[in-house]
Amino acid sequence: MKRRTFLAGSGLLVGAPAVIIRQSSARSVSHGTRFPFSVASGDPTADAVVLWTRLARDTVDTSPVASTPVNVEWMVATDRRMTKVVRRGVAVAEPMYGHSVHVDVAGLAPDREYWYAFRCGNELSPIGRTRTLPSERADISRFRFNVVSCQNWEQGYFDAYDGMAADDPSFVMHVGDYIYDVSRGGGVRDHERRALPMTLDDYRRRHALYKTDAALRRAHETFAFIFTLDNHDALEDNTTDVTQLKRRAAAYQAWYEFQPVRYAPLPASPAMQIQRGYDIGNLMRLTIPDTRQFRDSETPCASVSDSKFAFGVYEQACKANDAPERSMLGAGQELWLKDRLQNTPAQWNMIASTVKMTPFDMRHNDALYRYLQSWDGYPAERNRILDQITAARVPNPVSLSGDIHSYIISSVVRNVGDDPRTAPMTELVGTSISALWPEPLDKPMAQGLPLNPHVNYYESQQRGYMRCTVTRDALLTDLRTIDFTDKPGGTVRTSKRFVVENGKTGAQEI
Ligand SMILES: [Fe+2]
Structure with a gap:
């Protein structure tokens, strides 16, 4: 040749x-x-x-x-x-x-x-x-990574990614909603079609469109990404409906075809390995469970909810929701997560969870409402994980999540009302790259803050991402916020900084 x-x-x-x-x-x-x-x-x-x-x-x-x-x-x-x-x-x-x-x-x-x-x-x-990552078990003293989520093409440009040029993260952790399947129209730019993607070709076209965002492209050319998937990437639910399974298979395959990831789904298969685990020296263990493929129904309380309140996204809590067998991870994956927590070699133990773990109570019409698509819909399983963290004395457990297009810095208490100082875990929720958090979703959260004293910061109107710097002494999180996303060219600055000190639960603003 x-x-x-x-x-x-x-x-x-x-x-x-x-x-x-x-x-x-x-x-x-x-x-x-x-x-x-x-x-x-x-x-x-x-x-x-x-x-x-x-x-x-x-x-x-x-x-x-x-x-x-x-x-x-x-x-x-x-x-x-x-x-x-x-x-x-x-x-x-x-x-x-x-x-x-x-x-x-x-x-x-x-x-x-x-x-x-x-x-x-x-x-x-x-x-x-x-x-590449540092060697597993290596004695490293500092590590930096960024956490992003929720890039909605219609609702904004992805220029927040350009802020990362100043960050030098070792990787970018994407906690879900890389694409949006739904189209609302009336945004700053249009999806290639309004109808929901159903087939492999539909999903390929949607991914192809998203990959043309200039800032996203620059980020991919510069940083390694680690992913998990949330509801807009592919269908949720442990479903048995054939149409839904076909659609999920199409979504998984297109997602794989457009992402730099190791595990391929079989063509036309509605199953894909999404869970991941990483050890970054002996400093940090990152565990990324699959929070979508195996979850039980998200709507056990639909019959008592008010669909006119918060678009029906927040639902009235009901007894069925508290059933001990309800699971977001599925039994096998829950064991895997607990094992990784119990046998960790690391000083910092992060769980990247798509949806927030922190409980949050809201009142509406004298009833208790919660966001049941998050871990509030699976409280028994959340408590088992928190129990494991406490029993195994897992060092510095921190949940990293996204999904709700808001920054939330909080302590993961078992129940709302518990003293935050006794919380087993810290949570850092990063805001969205571009997806908006409309008033009907924001207002009940903002009004609910006094009921939820374990939440020390909530900000829903800013777009951006989190920059996390891990050292032996502390986890420093910079909220990296962009000034506008309705056109290209926004500038990213650090809007707030929070520190989690080694050995302590909860983040403090600095
Ligand atoms: Fe989202």
Whole structure:
């Protein structure tokens, strides 16, 4: 086979020393195949990271670029000009997965930056940057990561991501709602269609649209992402309805095809491995349960709720909700989570939970209302987890979540009214990248604050993300807030700072 320079003709790398790689046959590729979705990396470990791209003619044409598998060359270097190549190979983009490319590059060094690129025929991808995690059990003294959630295309631009250029996080933890399936119209920009996505092609088009946001693209080119999924990414519920299962299968497959993640769902399968666990040295254990695929019905109390109150999102609490067998995680996953808590080697123990764990009571028409799609809908299981934390004396447990488009800094008490100083766990809820929190949802929360003294900060009208810096002494959380999202170009600043001191529960503003 003829040999030629991998990067010949790349305008990005003029003057870079030639790097030699075997050229693969690209005869089956349609004319114009390239990398309109750029590149991304994710699921980092101490010695590996998943590199991603997707072959396409452009961002709106989702038809296959070929009827057959296509070879895509990849390379990883230790410098941004990609002159010091340390890994290279050829990946196969399968038509069955929309010619997406996922390369799980192993044998990398811990806690260091890498740069990577792809080539298909004569087409070169942009160069991406990524980072591996520190070695498991290594004695590290400082670690930084960001927490994001809820990027609603219609409701705003994703420019909050550009604030991360000043952060240098080791990774970005996305706790759900990467896309929105629902379309409301009347926002700052439109979805590609109003109807709910149902098929694989529908979901592919929705993901393709989201990947064109310029700030999101820059973030993917620069940082490794770790994900979990929430209700707008794919359907919730432990459902047996065939239409719903087909839709969930389509959502899972499109999600996989567009994300730099390690575990592929089987085509047309309504099941996918979402749970993840990471050890960052002996400093921090991050556990990411799947809070959607196995959860019991979200509406056991629907019959007593007022659908005109808070769009029906907050529901009247009822006896069925307190049933001990109700589960958000499913029995197997609950055991897995408890085991990770009990046997942790780490000083800080984070659970990334999509929805908030903190209980929150609201009053409406002299009745008690709660947000039952969060952990308030699964109190028995939450109490079992808190009991485990207490019994095993888990060091510094912290829940990181999103979902409600608000910053909430709180202590996870067992029951509203408990002394926050006795709470087993701290929670940091990050606000949304762009999704709004409308008044009917905000007002009952704001009015409920006096009833919930374990919540020390609630702010629903700001968009942004959280920057978490973990050290031996403390967890410092900066609320990184953008000044506007209704057009591109917003500026991110730190609006508040909270510290959780080693050995103490609860966050204090500093
Ligand atoms: Fe959301």
